[in-house]
Amino acid sequence: MAKLFQNMSNSKAHLAEKIFEKDIEKIPTRNGYGEGLVEAGEKDKRILVLCADLSESTRSEYFQKKFPERFVEVGVAEQNMASLAAGMALAGKVPFISSYAAFSPGRNNEQIRTTVALNNANVKIAGAHAGISVGPDGATHQALEDIALMRVLPNMRVIVPCDAIEAKKATVAAAAIEGPVYLRFAREKTPLFTTLQTPFQFGRAEIFLQGKDATIIACGPVLYEALLAAHLLEKQGVSVEVLNSHTVKPLDKKTILQSVSKTKAVVTVEEHQIAGGLGGAVAELLSRECPVPVECIGVQDRFGESGSPDELMDAFGLTHPHIIKAVKKVLKRKV
Amino acid sequence: MIKRQYSIEELEKIANEIRQDIIKMLVEAGSGHSAGPLGMADVFCALYFAVMNHDPKNPAWEERDRLILSNGHICPVRYATMARAGYFPLKELMTLRKFGSRLQGHPEREKLPGVETTSGPLGSGLSQAAGMAYVGKYIDKTRWRVYCAMSDAEQESGQIWEAAMFAGKNRLDNLTAIIDRNNIQIDGCTEDVMPLEPLKAKYEAFNWHVLEIDGHNLEQIIDACNQAKAIHQKPTIIIAQTIPGKGVSYMENDFKWHGVPPGISDIPGEPPKNQQVKIALKELRTLHGKIVSEHE
Ligand SMILES: Cc1ncc(C[n+]2csc(CCOP(=O)(O)OP(=O)(O)O)c2C)c(N)n1
Ligand SMILES: [Mg+2]
Numbered sequence: 094m095a096k097l098f099q100n101m102s103n104s105k106a107h108l109a110e111k112i113f114e115k116d117i118e119k120i121p122t123r124n125g126y127g128e129g130l131v132e133a134g135e136k137d138k139r140i141l142v143l144c145a146d147l148s149e150s151t152r153s154e155y156f157q158k159k160f161p162e163r164f165v166e167v168g169v170a171e172q173n174m175a176s177l178a179a180g181m182a183l184a185g186k187v188p189f190i191s192s193y194a195a196f197s198p199g200r201n202n203e204q205i206r207t208t209v210a211l212n213n214a215n216v217k218i219a220g221a222h223a224g225i226s227v228g229p230d231g232a233t234h235q236a237l238e239d240i241a242l243m244r245v246l247p248n249m250r251v252i253v254p255c256d257a258i259e260a261k262k263a264t265v266a267a268a269a270i271e272g273p274v275y276l277r278f279a280r281e282k283t284p285l286f287t288t289l290q291t292p293f294q295f296g297r298a299e300i301f302l303q304g305k306d307a308t309i310i311a312c313g314p315v316l317y318e319a320l321l322a323a324h325l326l327e328k329q330g331v332s333v334e335v336l337n338s339h340t341v342k343p344l345d346k347k348t349i350l351q352s353v354s355k356t357k358a359v360v361t362v363e364e365h366q367i368a369g370g371l372g373g374a375v376a377e378l379l380s381r382e383c384p385v386p387v388e389c390i391g392v393q394d395r396f397g398e399s400g401s402p403d404e405l406m407d408a409f410g411l412t413h414p415h416i417i418k419a420v421k422k423v424l425k426r427k428v
Numbered sequence: 429m430i431k432r433q434y435s436i437e438e439l440e441k442i443a444n445e446i447r448q449d450i451i452k453m454l455v456e457a458g459s460g461h462s463a464g465p466l467g468m469a470d471v472f473c474a475l476y477f478a479v480m481n482h483d484p485k486n487p488a489w490e491e492r493d494r495l496i497l498s499n500g501h502i503c504p505v506r507y508a509t510m511a512r513a514g515y516f517p518l519k520e521l522m523t524l525r526k527f528g529s530r531l532q533g534h535p536e537r538e539k540l541p542g543v544e545t546t547s548g549p550l551g552s553g554l555s556q557a558a559g560m561a562y563v564g565k566y567i568d569k570t571r572w573r574v575y576c577a578m579s580d581a582e583q584e585s586g587q588i589w590e591a592a593m594f595a596g597k598n599r600l601d602n603l604t605a606i607i608d609r610n611n612i613q614i615d616g617c618t619e620d621v622m623p624l625e626p627l628k629a630k631y632e633a634f635n636w637h638v639l640e641i642d643g644h645n646l647e648q649i650i651d652a653c654n655q656a657k658a659i660h661q662k663p664t665i666i667i668a669q670t671i672p673g674k675g676v677s678y679m680e681n682d683f684k685w686h687g688v689p690p691g692i693s694d695i696p697g698e699p700p701k702n703q704q705v706k707i708a709l710k711e712l713r714t715l716h717g718k719i720v721s722e723h724e
Contacts, residue, residue, distance in 0.1 A: 146581060146614045146621060166615060168584035168622030169550050196549060229459045229525035231533035233500065233548030400527030408527070 098302075098324045101332070106301045107290035113324060119282035122314060123221045125257035126278050127152025129264025130189060131159050137268055138163075139187045143178055145171050150280075151191040151221045175201040175216070179208035182215040187268060194220025194236035194277060202242055209273050210246040217267050218243070222280040224313070224364035225397040225405045235397035241369025243275040244342050251342040252295065253277045253312040253363075253371075256285050259339060262293040270295060279364075281402045283314035298345035300352070304334035307420050307427075308352045311362035312338050312371050315390075315411055319362045322416035333420060341371050349375070350383055358423045359387045364411055367391035386426035388419040434477050439646045442512055443473040444712060447675045449508035449521055451708045454689030457525040460533065463672035463685040464579065465505035467610050467643070471668055472509040474649040475575060484514035487542035493572050494544055494560055498553020499579035499608065500534040501687070506543070507531050515542050551585030553578055554605060558595045561603035561663070573657070576605040581613035584622045589634070595663040596635030603663040604656040608643070610672040612683035631665045643668030676708040 094102070094110050102108055111117045134140045134156055143165045148154040157164040167174045171192050178188035190197055198205050198218055209216045223236045243251050252267065252274065254260035260278060267274040292299055298310070302323050311319040316337055323333040334352050338345065353359055359379065361372040372389035379385060392409055406412050434442070446469045454460045476482070480493040497506050504524065511518045516530075523529035530540040534548030545556050557576035564570045582588060595603055607627070615621050624630075631638045637659045641648040649668065656664035673679025676690070678698050688695075690704035699707055 144615075146584075148615050150614075166621055169581050169613070170584050170586065170622070172586055200549060229457065229533045231525070231548070232536065233534040233546065398527070399525045399529060399533045404527045 095324065098327070101302045101304060101323070101327055103300045103303050105292065106299060107288045108301060109286045109288055112284075112286045113321065117284045117286065119284050120257040121279060121282050122254050122257050122260040123150070123152045123278040123280065125254060125260025126191075126219055126221070126264050126276065127155030129261040130156040132261065133265045133268035134160050134163065137187060139185065140268060141165060141181055141186050141188045142191065143167055143174050143188055144191045145169055145174050145197070147192055147221070151193075151219065153189075153191040171197045172201040172204050175204035175218075176208045178216045179204070179212055179214040183212065187215055187217070189217040189219055191219045191221065193234060194223040194239040195234050198239055198242050198275060199236055206246055210248045213248045213272055215271060216273055218273070218275045219278060220275065221278045223277045224279055225392065225409055226279055226281045226314070226364060226402040227397070228281070228402040228405065229399050231399040232396040237366050237392050237397060238369065239275070239277060240341055240363070240365045240371065241373070244369065244374060248273055249342065250274045250295070250340070251277070252340050254339055255313055255316040255337055256283060256287055258285055258287050258289065259291070259293055263339065266293065266295045277313065279314055284317050286317055286320065293339070296340045296343055296345060298340070298348040299337045300334065300348065301337050302333065302335035304332035305356060306332045307358040307360060307423055308334045308336060308356045309360045309362060309416070309420070310336045310338050310349060310371065310375055312341055313364055315362050315364050318411065318413045319416055322413040322420065325413065326417060326420060331420065331424070338371060341374055344374055344378055346378060346382070349378065353379060353383050353385055357385045358427045359385060360390060360416065360419045360423055361387065362390040362416055365391055367393060386423050388423040390416055390419050436646050439473055439477055442477060443469045443646070444675070446473055446505065446508045446512055448709060448712050449511070449518070450504045451676070451690060451705065451712065453504050453508065453521045453524045455691050455705050456522045457689065458692060460504060460525060460689050461501045461687050462679055462689055463612060463683070464499065464502035464608060464610070466676060466679065467670040467672045467674045468502055468505045468577065468608050469674070470644045470646055471577065471606060471608070471649055471670075472505045474646050474653070476509045476513045478646075478650050479653040480575065481572065484510070484542075487515065491570075491572055494557070494574045496545055496553045496557040496560070496574065496576045497535060497547055498576055499550055499582055500547030502579070502608070503531075503535040506535065510542055550579065550582035551587045554588050554591035554595070557603055557605065558591045558598075558600060561595070561600040562598060565598070565600060565602050572602075574603045576603065578605060578607050580607055580609050580611065580618050580624060581621070583607065583624050583627065592631065592634040592636065599661040600663045601660050604653060604666065605663065606666045606668055608670055609667050610670045612672045612681075612686060614683070614686050616683055627667060635662060637662040637664040638667065639664065640667045640669065643670035644674060675712050677711060678704070678707065
């Protein structure tokens, strides 16, 4: 781990030694979902996994191979899947429904709203292939509004893991929560920059880097870009605190307000529309409780498109150079 | 508007070229779907070169027949057929799935004129086709027809049956739907994942006129589309029995080729990845003529 970064890094966060080295291991967060399902399924026999003709790419097949009798294939029928799961939950089971985020919770949003959320049914929704990093498949398959859809539903919790290790922890944690949870995963391989020792607690944001000039609040694999930005800014004499806000709902008010009342400037980072996403959630909180300048990195009211994941992340302004610019901008706005 | 009459032999040759285009596009793109597009090359060739009224030079022509592609993932076959019909230069096919391309990984109306609607998420094409047909039949009283290409696996989604019920109720005889009945989907064979049979009886029960054909026989495809025009007071559905991956022996009838192009990965039981493209193109070039079923 680079010397400078080691000084800033919160030792309790136990980030990967190799965090900024070229050969850092990369695995898609959806793999963590598959592994988490197997671990949770071993502990809790009530867990059922449903899938809508995407068992390999959602990694629900890891569970299918281990527990075929508790795996349910529903075909291309996401609306049915959501309400089947609601029925199973009302009959005492803990169903996880798996598809791409564009279809679940995209396609089946009303079924989730009424039969899952309003019923407070114990259903876990796993949306894979979220974000523009889906790449060449294009806009139809790049869910950029799923956090917003789920965040506005009462009873629903929202977790956006930053790497495959955290994704596994989040899946296991979701299984233990009584009630609806939305878990968001990505298609692409992304760096494994946390470790087994990195703390994960549902509803609690983790301070990954300590700083005093500004706070970056991020979720999902783009958190890595935020850390990279903070690392480069440190070299320029700007000290940035970086929070991993994996739980987007409920937000960890305490940790966020503590950090922001110290730094008095915020940049949010996510691979999602800013409207309704983490940026929106943070802005809602801070406007009420601690009004400070906020800059948001995220998708700005446009659809995705085809391209390579790297190309798109850059074109949509989601990589570290854009984050660095946003930090500098927010510092200028600071009173 | 395409006025020229093509012979069956000419159409077969075009369908074969479309298949070669599909392989080349997918290889250049490095991702995308192989099985469905290859399997539907004959149907798309028939629609664009023998069945539909349309004008490649004026994609927004009011009087055109509309083709809704519901299963957007097979768009390479639509793109290749459109290019062959003169909508845009053949070389643009090589931009498929690239940043800035009009040929998005799943087709988008706002990007490419002639695409009619955006699709990819399965199951919503038939509703849009029925909406257009309703306007054509009852509101604007037009002469154009609506065609809707669908996959078999999307018959598993409820919206298809909501649309089927609407079209049956409203006797949308200006609507012809075509199902790519290739028996595969991502997780396996349709009848294992979620059985669709008896599909014919289902549509009949929803008040549709149902035709079953060999989806690789151009004569049968054209005849069925013409028959549909003569059916009154009922929408027509053509269940086209197709072979996924048609024309490339190692891809045929194998669900593993749903969503991967040749030449990208070593797949157990398949030719080595550095041979896949060569074999595919060679088979298509030399099999021309044999690629059709009964005809000849
Ligand atoms: C609503 C929706 N759910 C899931 C998917 C992902 N998906 C893409 S194609 C497909 C099924 C493939 O079977 P079929 O449609 O018959 O196409 P084929 O493989 O025969 O080309 C699925 C589930 C999707 N595109 N839309
Ligand atoms: Mg199929």
